[in-house]
Amino acid sequence: MRAELGHHQEAFYSKSSIPRPHIVRAEGLRYFTDDGTVYIDANAGAAVANIGSGNKRVLNAMVDQGRKMTFSYVRFSRHDPNLELTARIAELAGPGFERVHLANDGSEANEMAIKFLRNCAYAAGRPAKRKVISLSPSYHGGTLGTMGWTGDSEYTAKYGDMMVPSTKVPAPLTYRPMNGLSGSEAALWAAQQLEEAILELGPENVLAFIMEPVGGTATGANVAPPAYLRAVREICNRHGVYLVFDEVMSATRTGAFLAAHHQPEARPDAVVIAKGLGAGYVPLAAAAFPRELVDTLTQTSGFDLSHTYNANPISCAAGCAVLDEMVDHHLIENGAQMGDLLKARLDELATRWPMIGDVRGKGLMLGVELVSDRDAKTAFPGAADASGRVRRVAMRNGLLIGGRRLNGGAFGEFLMLTPALIITPDDIEEMVQRLDLTLKQVTENLHADGFLKG
Numbered sequence: 001m002r003a004e005l006g007h008h009q010e011a012f013y014s015k016s017s018i019p020r021p022h023i024v025r026a027e028g029l030r031y032f033t034d035d036g037t038v039y040i041d042a043n044a045g046a047a048v049a050n051i052g053s054g055n056k057r058v059l060n061a062m063v064d065q066g067r068k069m070t071f072s073y074v075r076f077s078r079h080d081p082n083l084e085l086t087a088r089i090a091e092l093a094g095p096g097f098e099r100v101h102l103a104n105d106g107s108e109a110n111e112m113a114i115k116f117l118r119n120c121a122y123a124a125g126r127p128a129k130r131k132v133i134s135l136s137p138s139y140h141g142g143t144l145g146t147m148g149w150t151g152d153s154e155y156t157a158k159y160g161d162m163m164v165p166s167t168k169v170p171a172p173l174t175y176r177p178m179n180g181l182s183g184s185e186a187a188l189w190a191a192q193q194l195e196e197a198i199l200e201l202g203p204e205n206v207l208a209f210i211m212e213p214v215g216g217t218a219t220g221a222n223v224a225p226p227a228y229l230r231a232v233r234e235i236c237n238r239h240g241v242y243l244v245f246d247e248v249m250s251a252t253r254t255g256a257f258l259a260a261h262h263q264p265e266a267r268p269d270a271v272v273i274a275k276g277l278g279a280g281y282v283p284l285a286a287a288a289f290p291r292e293l294v295d296t297l298t299q300t301s302g303f304d305l306s307h308t309y310n311a312n313p314i315s316c317a318a319g320c321a322v323l324d325e326m327v328d329h330h331l332i333e334n335g336a337q338m339g340d341l342l343k344a345r346l347d348e349l350a351t352r353w354p355m356i357g358d359v360r361g362k363g364l365m366l367g368v369e370l371v372s373d374r375d376a377k378t379a380f381p382g383a384a385d386a387s388g389r390v391r392r393v394a395m396r397n398g399l400l401i402g403g404r405r406l407n408g409g410a411f412g413e414f415l416m417l418t419p420a421l422i423i424t425p426d427d428i429e430e431m432v433q434r435l436d437l438t439l440k441q442v443t444e445n446l447h448a449d450g451f452l453k454g
Contacts, residue, residue: 018391026053029420029427031400040431042401047216047249047365047418050276051325058281058321065317074102074311075304081316088323089273089286092257096267097288099295101303102311106248106274107141109285110149110210113270116303117208117242120293123300126240129207133197133241136168137411139218140210140246149210151218153407166210167201169193171219172228175358175369176377176412184227191231195239203239208269213259216249217404220367220414221360229266236269248274248285252326253418254363255336262362269293276421279322282315331421338423339363345432346417353439355386355452357412364423368415370403372446373453379412380405384451387413389442397441399434 010020021039025032029052031039044050051058065081072079086100093100101116103109114132121129134140136151147155148163156165170178170190177186198206209232215222236243243266250259251273260271271288278284297303309315326332343359343366350356350368357371370386372378380386387403394401405413419431446452 018388019395021395028052028054029423037398039395039398039400040427040434042399042417042419042431042435044276044418044420045280046275046402047253047416048275048278049280050252050421051279051322051331052420052422053280055279055281055321055325057325058279058318061317061321062281062314065314069313072313073308075306079311079313079316081313081320082311085311085316085319085323086286088320089277089288092323092327093271093273093288094257094261096290097271098291099289099293101287101289102316103274103285103287104283104307104309104315105141105285106246106272107143107146108307109272109274109287110140110244110246110248111143111145112305113244113272113287113289114145114149114208114210115305116287116289116297117244117270119301119303120242120297121207123297126204128202128205131201131206132166133194133201133206133209134166134168135171135211137171137215137218137407138168138212138246139216141248151407153410167197169197171211171215171222172224173219173222173411174225174360175222183225187225187228188231191228191235194232195235198235198239198241203241206239206241208242208244209236210244210246212246212250213263214250214254214362214365215367216365217402217416218406219411220369220404220416221362221365222367223360223362226263226266229263233266233268242270243268244270244272246272248272249418250362250365252276252332252421253335253365255332255339257332259362277319277322278315279318281322282312282318283309284315284319326421329422334423335364335421338419338421338425338428339366341425342366342417342419342423342428342432345428349432349436349439352436353443355439355443355446361417364417364419364421366417368417370413370415372451379409380446380451382409384446384449386442386446386451387415389445390415390438393441393445394434394438397434397438399431399438401435401438 138151172190245268274285358369
């Protein structure tokens with residue numbers, strides 16, 4: 001039978017207890033399966049489908065470009081869609097990000113950012129600068145390079161001997177601050193750990209510090225405190241270390257084009273954008289840098305690395321149309337407003353269900369911490385499978401929602417809500433009602449099994 005050949009990508013995945021529905025059609029925020037089930041998606045896939053499915057403007061732009069030219073290798077030629085897209089990204093990113101290097105996904109773009117900065121240091125006569133510092137927990141991608149920078153013990157256990165690991169310093173977690181400190185004290189303590197790591201490695205050896213200003217799937221939308229961002233900017237300046245913001249997930253989601261825009265005095269030397277840039281229509285990512293940095297390197301060695309599909313004409317045309325939709329329909333601003341509404345409704349759920357320990361995030365990048373004891377902020381044991389239970393029950397209630405327990409539960413367990421920027425108040429109400437019903441059912445189950453207090 002043909003079904004025995006090839007098979008879905010699922011053939012490679014673990015035998016998960018969480019069903020994977022067979023999607024046959026999508027409209028906006030909703031997905032339709034082969035058995036007629038309709039789901040509302042709380043995650044825009046993986047914080048990707050930011051303008052929803054089936055957008056005619058984007059689809060038409062891809063077809064129109066395909067009729068003109070489907071492919072042109074970026075290192076052998078130039079083309080208008082590349083010029084147009086990078087100009088639009090630079091305009092939205094603003095001062096300090098005048099030069100834009102396109103890539104295909106977040107992992108690749110993060111690697112390109114670090115490789116570019118390495119080229120800058122090397123050309124400037126600082127060849128010893130090759131060390132990277134990152135946070136624990138954190139997530140920067142699934143290649144062997146980005147796995148090495150990711151603060152996830154599960155990666156280290158399996159791939160450690162194959163990776164070049166970064167030096168890890170504690171993330172500025174706001175729900176369970178390190179060492180029992182207050183929020184502001186913990187932020188400055190975490191920044192101090194960065195400086196101590198730089199001094200221990202030797203500033204002459206440290207190339208870059210990479211971090212997520214608003215965390216994704218490693219921290220459940222932890223927002224780095226402003227005092228922390230200002231401190232790490234000053235530390236990096238003091239020691240000649242490049243500061244890189246991984247905004248693969250947060251770009252366009254936090255009420256500004258970049259999360260970096262909320263703290264302009266802590267502006268990074270490079271910012272990486274992905275997921276929502278292609279919005280699920282094409283693989284597309286970008287790394288943006290200051291004009292002076294790029295133009296100086298261009299006068300010497302240049303940066304001649306590329307991948308085959310970088311700046312693909314159809315991808316660039318799609319990216320332009322995605323940005324047009326965001327700008328013309330004020331979707332970034334809608335994300336801020338709808339994010340405030342969704343967070344308020346999630347805060348209401350927290351008063352009803354004791355398994356919610358924290359609701360955090362910015363704009364439409366929100367996390368819900370799951371706890372067995374709210375007063376003690378106690379994480380669920382692995383045997384409870386709290387986020388897995390929520391995901392399974394939510395699916396039965398017509399809701400697709402993501403949840404994770406990372407690093408063996410060392411940093412807790414959470415749900416992520418990253419819906420499309422086109423979401424409306426009615427969509428939010430439907431989403432919250434389905435989540436409310438889900439939490440009621442899961443709470444009863446966790447109580448019955450002895451995993452939940454309160």
